[in-house]
Amino acid sequence: MTVFLTADHHFGHSGIIGNAGRPFADVDEMDEVLIRNWNERIRPDSVVYYLGDFAHRCPPQRLRSIWERLTRPKAIHLVPGNHDDAATLALPWTSVERGILRMSANNRRFSLFHYALRTWPGIRRDAIHAYGHSHNRMPGFRNTLDVGVDAWGFVPASVEEVIRRAELLPEFDFGETDDEAEDDAPGAPGVRAP
Incomplete structure (x- = not known):
């Protein structure tokens, strides 16, 4: 089983082509490429x-x-x-988490949110914060990076790839944080395992 992190396909949105500098002639081409790329990576056991x-x-x-x-x-x-x-929220998602979703995969902790954060649950315990929204316009760091399709060649990123990329990025000191009392171990409330 492979775990993937992804964001920001913007299916059906012609404006994102110019806004994010996507290399597609029109929204039909964009959607077709994004569908093909998804189907080449995602499997029924993903x-x-x-x-x-x-x-x-x-x-x-x-x-x-x-x-x-x-x-x-x-x-x-x-x-x-x-x-x-x-309409998007009504699709048959396995779950919809309207806050920070914490999970563990490949012996790493993750804090997942649509927006990039300056601090997040597990930051002092080496949790990786993965986000979208920025369309590859914000620099990533070892502990926080964009997993949207604009940052990954228009494909979903596997957790293994995210970890490898994160390890190559520079450190960034976000200053003091206060998550000492937080229990973000797998199995704690709000923490999911795939």
């Missing part, structure tokens, strides 16, 4: 953590059609982003 902005300005019929064409993983958890409307 687990996907989707960190928001699945679609934007996408008519419900088109949204449903795109969803049906994607390889269905064993589980797909959504941490909603600012563009995830009622």
Whole structure:
């Protein structure tokens, strides 16, 4: 089983092509490439953590059609982003977490959220904060990085790839944090294992 982290496909959103500098002629080409890339990586035994902005300005019929064409993983958890409307939230996600989703995979802890944070649960225990929203416009650091498709060649990133990339990035000292009392061990409330 492979665990994937991804965000910001913006299915159906023509404006993101210019806004994020995506190399597609139009929204149809973009959606087709994103669907193909998803299907080449995601398997029925995969687990996907989707960190928001699945679609934007996408008519419900088109949204449903795109969803049906994607390889269905064993589980797909959504941490909603600012563009995830009622139609997106109504898709058959395994779960929808409207806050920071904490999970463990590959012997690492993760704090997942749509937006980049300056501090997060587990920061002092080497938890990686993965986020979307920024469309590869913010520099990553060893303990915090963008997992949106714009930062990963328009493919979902496996946890192994995220860890490898994080290890190559520079350290960044976020200053003092106060999460001493927090219990973020696997199995604690709010912490998921794939």
